[in-house]
Amino acid sequence: MSEATHADVALNGGAALTAEQRAVVGHVSGHARVAAVAGAGKTTTLVQRVLHLLASGESPRRLLVLMFNRAARDDFRDKLARQAPAGVALPEVRTFHSIGHRLTQSLTRWGFLPPRQLLQADWQHERLLRQAVAQSLAQADAETQEGALEAERVEAFAQFCDLVKAEMADPAALFERLDYTPGERHFIEAFAIAESLLEAAGSITYADLLYRPLRCLEAEPEARRRVQGYLNHVIVDEYQDINESQLRLLKLLAGEQAQVMAVGDANQCIYEWRGARADAMLVRFDGLFGAASDYPLSYTFRHGHALALAANHAIRGNAQGSDQLCLAAPGNPQTRLGSGVGAAALLDELGRWQAAGRRHDEACVLVRSWSLSVSVQLQLLRAGIPFRLAQESRFVFRLPLVQALAGYLQLAREPHRLQDPGHLGLLFSQPTTFVAQERVRRLCEALAATQQWPRREDPLLAGLKPGQRRHLKRRWQLLCELPRLGNWPPAKLLAHVIEAIDAEKVLRRSASRREKADDDVRLLDVLIEQAGELANDPDAFIELLRNPVENRPDGVLISTVHGAKGLEWPLVMLWGLNEEDFPHFSRDNPLSPQRLEEERRLYYVAMTRARERLLLLHDGGEHRPSRFLAESAVAECERVGQALASQSEASVSVSEPALVARYLERVGCQLTLTPVPEMATVAPAAGWQVGERLHHANFGAGEVVVVEGDPADPVIEVRFEGAGRRRLIASRAPLARIA
Numbered sequence: 001m002s003e004a005t006h007a008d009v010a011l012n013g014g015a016a017l018t019a020e021q022r023a024v025v026g027h028v029s030g031h032a033r034v035a036a037v038a039g040a041g042k043t044t045t046l047v048q049r050v051l052h053l054l055a056s057g058e059s060p061r062r063l064l065v066l067m068f069n070r071a072a073r074d075d076f077r078d079k080l081a082r083q084a085p086a087g088v089a090l091p092e093v094r095t096f097h098s099i100g101h102r103l104t105q106s107l108t109r110w111g112f113l114p115p116r117q118l119l120q121a122d123w124q125h126e127r128l129l130r131q132a133v134a135q136s137l138a139q140a141d142a143e144t145q146e147g148a149l150e151a152e153r154v155e156a157f158a159q160f161c162d163l164v165k166a167e168m169a170d171p172a173a174l175f176e177r178l179d180y181t182p183g184e185r186h187f188i189e190a191f192a193i194a195e196s197l198l199e200a201a202g203s204i205t206y207a208d209l210l211y212r213p214l215r216c217l218e219a220e221p222e223a224r225r226r227v228q229g230y231l232n233h234v235i236v237d238e239y240q241d242i243n244e245s246q247l248r249l250l251k252l253l254a255g256e257q258a259q260v261m262a263v264g265d266a267n268q269c270i271y272e273w274r275g276a277r278a279d280a281m282l283v284r285f286d287g288l289f290g291a292a293s294d295y296p297l298s299y300t301f302r303h304g305h306a307l308a309l310a311a312n313h314a315i316r317g318n319a320q321g322s323d324q325l326c327l328a329a330p331g332n333p334q335t336r337l338g339s340g341v342g343a344a345a346l347l348d349e350l351g352r353w354q355a356a357g358r359r360h361d362e363a364c365v366l367v368r369s370w371s372l373s374v375s376v377q378l379q380l381l382r383a384g385i386p387f388r389l390a391q392e393s394r395f396v397f398r399l400p401l402v403q404a405l406a407g408y409l410q411l412a413r414e415p416h417r418l419q420d421p422g423h424l425g426l427l428f429s430q431p432t433t434f435v436a437q438e439r440v441r442r443l444c445e446a447l448a449a450t451q452q453w454p455r456r457e458d459p460l461l462a463g464l465k466p467g468q469r470r471h472l473k474r475r476w477q478l479l480c481e482l483p484r485l486g487n488w489p490p491a492k493l494l495a496h497v498i499e500a501i502d503a504e505k506v507l508r509r510s511a512s513r514r515e516k517a518d519d520d521v522r523l524l525d526v527l528i529e530q531a532g533e534l535a536n537d538p539d540a541f542i543e544l545l546r547n548p549v550e551n552r553p554d555g556v557l558i559s560t561v562h563g564a565k566g567l568e569w570p571l572v573m574l575w576g577l578n579e580e581d582f583p584h585f586s587r588d589n590p591l592s593p594q595r596l597e598e599e600r601r602l603y604y605v606a607m608t609r610a611r612e613r614l615l616l617l618h619d620g621g622e623h624r625p626s627r628f629l630a631e632s633a634v635a636e637c638e639r640v641g642q643a644l645a646s647q648s649e650a651s652v653s654v655s656e657p658a659l660v661a662r663y664l665e666r667v668g669c670q671l672t673l674t675p676v677p678e679m680a681t682v683a684p685a686a687g688w689q690v691g692e693r694l695h696h697a698n699f700g701a702g703e704v705v706v707v708e709g710d711p712a713d714p715v716i717e718v719r720f721e722g723a724g725r726r727r728l729i730a731s732r733a734p735l736a737r738i739a
């Protein structure tokens with residue numbers, strides 16, 4: 001295809017490929033790396049690349065396109081089929097797992113692998129894992145065994161096994177590298193046992209679809225010989241997030257002959273915890289495949305200048321990553337940026353959205369982790385706004401811990417529940433008492449019938465460790481106390497329950513990963529906060545927690561940032577921008593420089609999901625606003641965006657003039673920029689004077705008009721140039737003094 005023909009390729013809406021896109025399509029020979037910002041029209045470009053190769057005489061059988069997941073694969077297949085001339089044979093578009101599946105079949109047919117069946121049902125897989133855990137702890141005491149067989153910990157073991165396979169790692173080395181607690185040491189041996197059990201049963205897991213053929217191919221030169229040499233071109237999407245086993249499979253399939261085109265964005269690598277490597281695009285590619293031609297796709301077709309600029313500000317704090325600028329293409333919507341505090345700001349935004357004639361299902365609330373969504377869910381429920389969850393099991397009332405906490409409150413209001421064995425069973429199982437379920441069930445039946453704690457020698461308690469007995473008895477004492485506390489406000493009651501059962505300690509002990517423990521503990525905080533907002537009405541709170549709502553297809557979507565990969569919405573509200581929540585860290589789980597960079601990439605992915613409106617929200621609670629808010633200079637970028645849209649001649653003050661100037665030059669626009677006046681890097685909380693000038697990360701420049709309250713921790717009122725008057729707790733706000 002000639003240059004002129006590429007330029008003429010009509011896209012949806014009659015647009016033509018950009019020069020950068022055309023360069024990718026027409027890449028001549030050798031390996032290629034395509035660095036594509038979010039929303040750069042990768043699919044459009046790669047479809048044209050495939051058509052170009054076919055038109056140049058390449059056989060479709062010698063071409064393979066590898067996509068990250070099934071949804072992306074289906075989208076690519078559809079677009080390719082629609083754009084291809086009628087009757088043209090098309091190449092295969094596959095996911096890594098489907099390639100693995102087919103290789104498994106071939107290797108089995110050729111006799112390199114013994115035949116095995118994929119475990120179809122989850123329960124079969126779970127049963128096998130439980131067996132492996134039990135065998136690995138055969139010598140341990142009953143308490144340890146029972147704790148290790150709790151559903152969550154078996155699930156964590158399942159993830160460990162998958163990760164060993166995804167990373168082609170030695171289980172012991174992986175265990176050391178990742179943040180597992182000493183109570184999980186049995187994972188290493190249990191992995192080996194699970195492998196033997198799978199072999200004996202003639203079964204494989206989903207992860208084996210890649211792991212088994214890959215191990216076979218790496219060990220058997222003859223098997224390798226039979227699968228290599230067929231391909232001339234392999235195109236791989238989302239290259240930044242592929243893991244070690246996928247990478248090795250790619251290397252094997254490509255062999256010495258195929259040209260690899262890796263497409264991705266180093267700044268969007270968000271699956272390090274699943275085996276992806278942040279340096280895959282930039283450093284490791286050369287090591288694996290040799291020299292490559294580099295192509296940028298710098299223009300996004302998703303959002304406007306303000307958001308592109310804010311995203312560029314946000315990601316520049318990362319040392320590891322690409323310094324590619326994300327540029328807004330000329331016809332994009334003029335995305336408006338805003339920031340706010342608390343659920344009221346979120347509800348107001350949705351109200352305005354609806355009043356402007358827009359639909360709820362055009363909006364998405366993104367959270368760093370599911371526990372943060374709980375307050376949003378409860379607020380939307382109270383406000384009667386329909387919503388849906390990307391994972392239905394995350395509905396607040398379906399979380400076992402939430403059901404149990406509602407159950408404790410309910411017992412306080414309805415004492416007869418002390419005679420209900422089912423209700424007692426719920427309260428004895430969440431949070432865990434580290435005792436086997438069957439035994440808890442028998443104990444609850446006896447307690448419901450007798451209302452008495454069994455005597456020391458009672459068979460119901462036989463064989464229990466002193467620690468287990470203590471846990472159980474303390475729980476029963478709390479349950480007997482609750483009916484007397486029925487008039488307490490729900491927040492106080494919840495706090496009392498949580499303290500009496502030592503919930504934080506129990507949750508930390510029972511979770512396999514520190515991050516999971518943080519999430520559970522955060523859930524407790526969020527629930528107490530929410531209970532506090534409902535003041536003195538325990539019944540209303542119980543009812544809210546037990547609300548049988550279902551996903552509403554016409555509702556606002558709530559998703560984690562990971563779940564939003566590759567997606568976009570007209571309105572995106574990013575909730576939970578608080579230090580410790582996003583970036584996520586805690587005392588037990590501190591933020592290493594590497595983890596901070598991964599959190600920042602996750603934030604970058606989150607903000608670049610919006611098309612027309614992005615609202616960044618911190619919850620106004622005890623955690624300070626996230627550093628990412630300040631880093632993305634939202635107010636400044638919004639002002640630059642507005643100045644560009646109105647072609648204003650006035651100067652705009654920005655704190656990173658070099659970055660903004662570089663951006664403007666790249667998009668061919670002009671503005672007069674003035675640097676924000678000299679600022680102290682960090683403003684101390686105290687010592688504010690009326691009349692002082694300051695800079696707020698979100699609201700921009702302003703002047704202090706009132707100082708009141710505790711002089712060591714004052715509340716100040718500020719008149720902002722662009723954001724009106726605001727009252728702020730000085731110690732919690734992202735402020736800098738203007739010298």
Ligand SMILES: Nc1ncnc2c1ncn2[C@@H]1O[C@H](COP(=O)(O)OP(=O)(O)OP(=O)(O)O)[C@@H](O)[C@H]1O
Nearest residue numbers: 012015016017018038039040041042043044045301
């Ligand atoms: N050169 C172009 N001019 C105008 N619009 C374009 C161009 N290239 C792509 N687009 C538009 O950008 C949008 C996203 O494109 P596409 O579906 O190809 O990208 P994607 O692969 O889904 O997105 P991403 O780049 O985020 O992975 C589509 O609406 C597409 O029509």
